[in-house]
Amino acid sequence: MKRQKKQWKKYLVRAMIGIDVLEIERIKNIADDEKKLKKIFTENEIKYFNNFKNKYEHICGFFCAKEAIIKAVDIESEISFLDIEICHKNNGKPYAKFGTKFNYLNKKNIDFSISHSKTIATAICLII
Numbered sequence: 044m045k046r047q048k049k050q051w052k053k054y055l056v057r058a059m060i061g062i063d064v065l066e067i068e069r070i071k072n073i074a075d076d077e078k079k080l081k082k083i084f085t086e087n088e089i090k091y092f093n094n095f096k097n098k099y100e101h102i103c104g105f106f107c108a109k110e111a112i113i114k115a116v117d118i119e120s121e122i123s124f125l126d127i128e129i130c131h132k133n134n135g136k137p138y139a140k141f142g143t144k145f146n147y148l149n150k151k152n153i154d155f156s157i158s159h160s161k162t163i164a165t166a167i168c169l170i171i
């Protein structure tokens with residue numbers, strides 16, 4: 044029995060998941076305050092938002108993505124918003140880059156998805 048348990052253990056993979064949802068209205072007080080915005084988003088991310096007329100949707104989506112990633116990684120890990128940079132592949136699919144002390148996460152299989160409507164944004168993250 045003990046041997047069976049040990050054998051089974053090596054096939055177990057711990058997947059981690061995180062999710063977040065937020066009303067776009069609630070992100071506006073951050074989005075319209077440059078100081079607050081820079082505490083959460085990198086320069087590249089802010090450049091990305093400025094490409095859009097409806098930038099609040101994208102800001103809210105990125106915020107949800109970072110929250111979902113933090114939840115999936117572990118909320119007690121002390122990872123913060125600026126340790127995560129949301130980027131896009133050529134086809135528009137988002138991915139995350141991790142800086143400095145969370146560099147090791149760049150080697151992990153971290154996938155997430157963002158969606159936004161006029162009123163809410165949401166994101167979900169899966170780590171395998």
Ligand SMILES: CC(C)(COP(=O)(O)OP(=O)(O)OC[C@H]1O[C@@H](n2cnc3c(N)ncnc32)[C@H](O)[C@@H]1OP(=O)(O)O)[C@@H](O)C(=O)NCCC(=O)NCCS
Nearest residue numbers: 100101102104105131133134135136137156157158159160
């Ligand atoms: C990509 C697509 C699924 C987005 O769906 P949507 O209903 O328009 O918009 P949603 O609010 O649900 O999602 C928007 C988010 O989808 C994500 N996204 C964009 N392209 C993506 C892709 N290829 N794969 C996965 N996610 C994608 C982005 O994170 C985007 O938000 P962001 O720009 O703020 O980061 C849709 O536009 C589509 O099917 N497009 C066809 C492919 C296409 O035109 N690609 C354009 C780049 S060449």
